[in-house]
Amino acid sequence: MNTIVNSRIDEKVLYEKLDSGLKIFFMPKPGFSKKYAVFSTNYGSIDNNFIPIGEEENLVVPEGIAHFLEHKLFEEEDEALFEKFSRLGASVNAFTNFNQTSYLFSTTDNFYESLELLVKFVQSPYLTDENVEKEKGIISQEIKMYDDDPGWRVFFNCLRSMYVNHPIRIDIAGTVESINTITKELLYKAYNTFYNPSNMVLFIIGDLSFEKIIEVVKSSEKKFEKKEENIKRIYTDEPKEINEKFIEEKMVTSTPLFYIGFKDSDLNLMGKDAVKKDLITNIILDLLFSPSSLFYNELYNEGLITSNFGAYFTGKRTYGHSLVIGESHKPKIVYEKVLNLIDKRGEEVLKLEDFNRIKNKNLGNFLMGLNSIEFIANNFVDLYFDDFIILDYLDVMEEIQYNDILKRFKNHFTRGNVVLSIINPI
Amino acid sequence: MDLKVDKIKLGNGINLNLIYTDKFKSNLLSYYIVRPLNREDVTKNALLPLVLKRGNQKLNTTLEVEQKLDELYGSNLSLTVNKRGEKHVIRFTLEWADGSYFNDDSYNLKTIDLLNDIVFNPYLENDSFSKEYVRQEKENLKDRIEGKINSKRSYAVDRCIEEMCKSEAFSLYSFGYVEDLPSIDEKNLYEHYKNVINNSPIEIIYVGKYDEKLISHIKESNKMNRQNIIYLSREKIDYDIEEVNVVRERLDVNQGKLVLGYRTGIPFEENLYNGLLIASDILGGGPNSKLFRHVREENSLAYYIGSMVIKYKSILLIDGGIEFENYDKTTKIINEQIEKMRNGDFSDDDIEISKKAIKASTESIKDSTYLISEFFFSQQLSNDFRSLEEVLNDIDNVNREDIIEASRHIALDTIYFMSK
Numbered sequence: 094m095n096t097i098v099n100s101r102i103d104e105k106v107l108y109e110k111l112d113s114g115l116k117i118f119f120m121p122k123p124g125f126s127k128k129y130a131v132f133s134t135n136y137g138s139i140d141n142n143f144i145p146i147g148e149e150e151n152l153v154v155p156e157g158i159a160h161f162l163e164h165k166l167f168e169e170e171d172e173a174l175f176e177k178f179s180r181l182g183a184s185v186n187a188f189t190n191f192n193q194t195s196y197l198f199s200t201t202d203n204f205y206e207s208l209e210l211l212v213k214f215v216q217s218p219y220l221t222d223e224n225v226e227k228e229k230g231i232i233s234q235e236i237k238m239y240d241d242d243p244g245w246r247v248f249f250n251c252l253r254s255m256y257v258n259h260p261i262r263i264d265i266a267g268t269v270e271s272i273n274t275i276t277k278e279l280l281y282k283a284y285n286t287f288y289n290p291s292n293m294v295l296f297i298i299g300d301l302s303f304e305k306i307i308e309v310v311k312s313s314e315k316k317f318e319k320k321e322e323n324i325k326r327i328y329t330d331e332p333k334e335i336n337e338k339f340i341e342e343k344m345v346t347s348t349p350l351f352y353i354g355f356k357d358s359d360l361n362l363m364g365k366d367a368v369k370k371d372l373i374t375n376i377i378l379d380l381l382f383s384p385s386s387l388f389y390n391e392l393y394n395e396g397l398i399t400s401n402f403g404a405y406f407t408g409k410r411t412y413g414h415s416l417v418i419g420e421s422h423k424p425k426i427v428y429e430k431v432l433n434l435i436d437k438r439g440e441e442v443l444k445l446e447d448f449n450r451i452k453n454k455n456l457g458n459f460l461m462g463l464n465s466i467e468f469i470a471n472n473f474v475d476l477y478f479d480d481f482i483i484l485d486y487l488d489v490m491e492e493i494q495y496n497d498i499l500k501r502f503k504n505h506f507t508r509g510n511v512v513l514s515i516i517n518p519i
Numbered sequence: 520m521d522l523k524v525d526k527i528k529l530g531n532g533i534n535l536n537l538i539y540t541d542k543f544k545s546n547l548l549s550y551y552i553v554r555p556l557n558r559e560d561v562t563k564n565a566l567l568p569l570v571l572k573r574g575n576q577k578l579n580t581t582l583e584v585e586q587k588l589d590e591l592y593g594s595n596l597s598l599t600v601n602k603r604g605e606k607h608v609i610r611f612t613l614e615w616a617d618g619s620y621f622n623d624d625s626y627n628l629k630t631i632d633l634l635n636d637i638v639f640n641p642y643l644e645n646d647s648f649s650k651e652y653v654r655q656e657k658e659n660l661k662d663r664i665e666g667k668i669n670s671k672r673s674y675a676v677d678r679c680i681e682e683m684c685k686s687e688a689f690s691l692y693s694f695g696y697v698e699d700l701p702s703i704d705e706k707n708l709y710e711h712y713k714n715v716i717n718n719s720p721i722e723i724i725y726v727g728k729y730d731e732k733l734i735s736h737i738k739e740s741n742k743m744n745r746q747n748i749i750y751l752s753r754e755k756i757d758y759d760i761e762e763v764n765v766v767r768e769r770l771d772v773n774q775g776k777l778v779l780g781y782r783t784g785i786p787f788e789e790n791l792y793n794g795l796l797i798a799s800d801i802l803g804g805g806p807n808s809k810l811f812r813h814v815r816e817e818n819s820l821a822y823y824i825g826s827m828v829i830k831y832k833s834i835l836l837i838d839g840g841i842e843f844e845n846y847d848k849t850t851k852i853i854n855e856q857i858e859k860m861r862n863g864d865f866s867d868d869d870i871e872i873s874k875k876a877i878k879a880s881t882e883s884i885k886d887s888t889y890l891i892s893e894f895f896f897s898q899q900l901s902n903d904f905r906s907l908e909e910v911l912n913d914i915d916n917v918n919r920e921d922i923i924e925a926s927r928h929i930a931l932d933t934i935y936f937m938s939k
Contacts, residue, residue, distance in 0.1 A: 102544075102620075124542045126882045173816070175806035180868065182875030184805065201882040202875070230819025237774040238822055238840050241671050345771050347665035385585035393581065399659050420662065450589045457592025457616040460544045466886065519771060 094303065099484040102463060106484055107303045113314055114291030118477070119306055120298045120469060128204045128299030129466045131197040132215050133474045135294075136287035138265040139191045139411070144325040145282040146289070151327050154283060155274045157232070157267015160189040162218075162280050164228050166196065170219050174210075183207040191261055192409055193478060194287075197470070205305060208297070209313040216315040218284050220277045233269050243346040243516045251352035251416065251514035254340040258329040261412050286324060290317060296473050298466050328411055333358045333510070341515045348399075351424035352514040353431055355506055357406075357413030364480040367410070368489050372455075373501045374406035374415060376493065379451045380443050381434060382417055388434055397427055409479065415505065428513045435506040439499040448495050455490055521908055522885060524895055529741050532748030533721040536895050539729060540888075546727025547614040547888035548631060548737075550638050551896045553720045555751055556607040556688045562660070562695025563703060563711045564607050568598035569656040570708065571611075573649070574642035578633075587633060592616050594630050598637075603900055604754045604831020605688040609715070611638050614888060617728060628736055635740050639716065648705040648712070657700045664694050668770075671937065672823075675776035676838055679935035682766045683780040689754070689832050718749050722899050726888040756833040757784050764933040775843045776937040779853060781835040783828075783928045787901060791928075792833075793913050794921030798929070799828045799835055800873035801865050801922070802856060807872055809856040809865070810837065818852065820845050830901075835929055843938045850934065860926035863919065870919065877914050881907060 098105040107119045138160065142153045167174050167187070178185040183200035185207075196215050200207050239245045249264055256262045266272075297306055335356050362370055381388055382404040392398045402419035421427050434442060462468045473483050525537040554564055578584045588594050594615035601608055613634040618626040642649055667674050677692065684690040723741060760782060785795050803810040803826030814824045824839035841849050859865065884890040884907065898904055905913070 126885045127879075173807070173812070175811075176872070179805065179807035179872040179876065182879050184876065184879065199879075199883075201879045227819055231815055231822055234774065234820075234840055234842070235822035238672075240773040243669055345671075346669050347667075348662050383585070383589075384581065385589050387582070390580070390582040390585075394655065396655060396658055399662050420666070450586065454589040454593035457594065460616040460620055461593070461595065461614065464543045464545055464888065 097482060097484055099487075102460065102484070102487065104463060104484060106482065109303075109307055111290070111307075111311060111314070113317060114289070115293060115295060115310070115314060117295045117297070117307065117310060118473065119301070119303045120296075120473070121300070122298055122466065123300050125300050125466060126201045127199050127466055128201070128297075128301055129197065129199045129470050130208055130211055130295065130297045131195050131470045131474055132211055132295050133193050133195040133293060133478075134287050135192070135292050135478045136194050136283075137190050137192040138263055139260040140287065140326050141260050141263065142327040142329075143286060144327070146286045151325070152282065154279055155267060156263045156271040157265070158275055158279060158283055159194055160266045161228065161232060161272055161275050162283055163187045163189045163194050163196075164232060165220055165225065165280060166215060166218055168219050168224050169214065174214055177210055178207060181207050181210070185211070189265055191265065193474065195474060199466070204299065204301060205309050208306065208309050212295070212310055212313045215288070218281070220280055222277055225275065225277050225280065229272055232266060232272050236264070236266050236269055236272070239264070239266065241345070243344045243350055246342060246344060247350045247352050247514050247516040250340045250342060250516075251354045251512060254337045254512040254514055255335050255354045255356045255414055256412070257332055257334075257336045259331040259412055260328075289324075290314070292324060294474060294477055296470055296477070298470055331412070335510055335512050337512065339513050341517060343517050343519050346516055346518050348420040348422060349424050349518065350420050350516045351418070351427065353417040353428055354512045354514070355415040356510040356512070357408055357415070357505060358510065359504065360413060361410055363410060365485070365489055367408070367479050368476065368481050368486070369493065370501070371406060371408060372490055373493055373497050374505060376448065376451050376455070377443065377498055377502050377506070378404040378406060378415055378417075379454070380447050380498075383451075385450070388430070392427065392430065397421055397423055397430070424513070424515050432508060432511070436508070439502040443498055443502060445495050448498060452490065452493075456487065459486060459490070521906055522891060527738065529723070529738060530743040531745045532719070533741065533743050533745070534723065534899070535737060535741065536722060536724045536899075537729065537734065538724070538726045538891055538895065540726065540891075541728050543727060543888055544620070545614050545616050545888060546627065546725070546729075547612065547892055548634055549724045549892045549896070550611040550634070551722040551724070552609040552715060553722075553751060553900065554607045554609065554715065555749070556602050556605045556691055558688075558691060560711065561607060561691050561693075562699035563708060564609060564715075565600050565693065565695040566653075566656055566660055566703065566708060567712060567715065568600060568609055568611065569659060570648055570652055571637055571641050572596070572598050573652040573656065575636040576640040576642060577636055579642050584637075591626065591630050591633065592621065594633070596634075596637075600693055602689070602691070602693045603897075606751055606831075606900065607693070612889070612892070627733060631733070631737060632740065641712070643709070644705075647709040650705045653703070653705040653708055657703065660694065661697050661700055664692070664697050667692070667694075671772060671774075671776055672838065672840065675778050675935060675937050676836065678766070678768065678937075679778035679780045679836065679933055680834075682764060682935060683834070683933035684832070687755070717745055718747055720748055720751070722896055724892045724895055726891045754831050756786060758782055758932075760930055760932050763931050766933065766935045768935070768937050769939065770937055772937060772939060774840045775846065777839050777841055777846065777849060778935040779837045779850070779931060780933040780935070781837075781929045782932050783833045783835055783925070783930070785833050785925060785928050787830050787833070790913070791921060791925055793917045794925035795828060795833075795835070795928070796877060796914070797870065797873045797917050798860055798922045798925045799826050800876055801869045802826050802860055803837055804873060805876055809859065810839075810853065813852050813856060814839060814849060818848070820849050820852075846936060857926070857929060860929070861923065863923045865922070867919070870917075870922065874914055874917070878911055881911055881914075
């Protein structure tokens, strides 16, 4: 057993790797009522082209299959899984994003029994032609719900205009057409490839005993015959250039919604380097666009934006983008103003005193985030798959220098890599 | 650990509620100002937090306020209105990382002063609010009100309540009405603000670490000498339903939104209300509920379907997203499942499962400064001073007969359906 301690924030993480290849991390939270476990595989919607385990040829799977599989793992041969968790007083859920599929539960009682259930159900798929067919109706309704959500559509249109080939263009749940081509056989291929313990992580947080956790996981995990350490994922080359400058659509909505996206070309970073780039870019976005920025206040006072305005950067090894988001009656003018802002010299728009203020803010926000069991669990797993432990976050934050900000501003925010997506009212 | 509140009366109609805990890395301070929900004031109430956020006598502009928040280690300010039954609550909350992390003793006090200034010392020009701020925030509020259509699910729920409670204050939209905006200006809004400050019940809730110095600081800065405090009456919950009101609204959407509104007439003050909470949970509380199992899992009709109880009006709502053509099929299954509840067609297991679910969510309140604050405010609002343990105990004591009895009170009033 290993321990990682950060005394400054008064938190620690315990760690153990089992013989199966599965890694377990545990963060003690004495005094908390809620206990939370998340079992995640490094497999999301962007992993749609891969060499199935034990095969030679690559396989391109239908859009939305990772998410479909997430739904289907809740299927059990005997009693409904939801019922088993409910009986223990635990609340179970799952989500799929671009990069991971996660299964989680929270409970105040019967934690270890619930943990056993979690490990067992994720490791024992029960798929039949019939239950795969049944799920298509449910997921179709989920897709249609998102189709009616202007906030979701303006976001995906923005991704599609930034990326030419990268599967981040694909809707996580797929389309009604694509999910109708999903079969039991395809689901098993995806499952066997990506749900190998060495591609997964189990994170647990709460007022619990790590010895007991390890004991429960050891006795409930499945013994895999083939240990696959090296999954072959295939990504088509993505050009540095954007796909199209502008995309517009009409929907039932009130004020027009907009996303301005800057596509990142500084890719292939992992661990500390990736986190540092992420932090640097988000500090720049805060300096430029947060409610404490001059730009925000000017546009707000002119009535060009509302308080629903903000910006963030997100990225992984193979993609990255900064998004400036809001609603406006004149989105194209906001876009022009954003471009005029990024045309300026870094020293002019990014002030050293403001930089220090934003660092203060980040420090406080991170500390407050550590109050939330959900915040920690979700971020832990996300960062873990990038090869980073969340406890080191503050240290990286403090390493960031003013010069890093200026350099990144110059390279990332240009007129060459920017797109505009708008949803207008019908 | 049980949470204890230390309640201190600061003046007529204003209380300070202190909840000590050292479990969190932050502290939270909330002001809850309670108004009656009525057509005349609803828009003005909604506008107040927007204008107050713009500036105070020390920090005149949003830019200064926001920069101050950054400096105070990203203190998190949230101002909003929401309706609790037929009361309109204006809430001001600040949460900040505890000063012990920054070796700064005065920092906790600075954040407390900031929130106090936002609530009580607004930026003024010629003895009224700033004309420009009010003009801008009216525009923003207009966008906000019109924006209710953006989330189809919550829009459908609001529309069902609006139709169902047509002649009741509860039908009012929390953020008010666009047609009220032209008659509001910086002068009459400031008059309204003074009224609100002078005669509303105010609850101040502090959650986190504190010492004598901090407490006396809060006490001193919030002392008020007020005469008449408005009386807020309990909502009417008994209504006769002559016939079921069916409302169909056409919008260019991909998915139909179905909302069914039921009257139960069971006041939250009565023990039977606990039976209603469990009945609603068995019916549509979670993935183990009857609606989830029958509408979603067995018939693949919906992705989401569930039920909830609106406490102060004793209303039960069911909402789901379905294909347009599955309206009849879905409502039929819903009716069948409610009938089963009335006939006692549910297992002891169902009861236990629901009790556990309610217990888990009640216990989780202890893990969030914000939920702790909301819990104690809600107690004040409903004159219910049971501890969390007592609340859980009452849930535990519900038996099968209570659930059947509560289910028999569920009467369909309004069906709302959004379709193409």
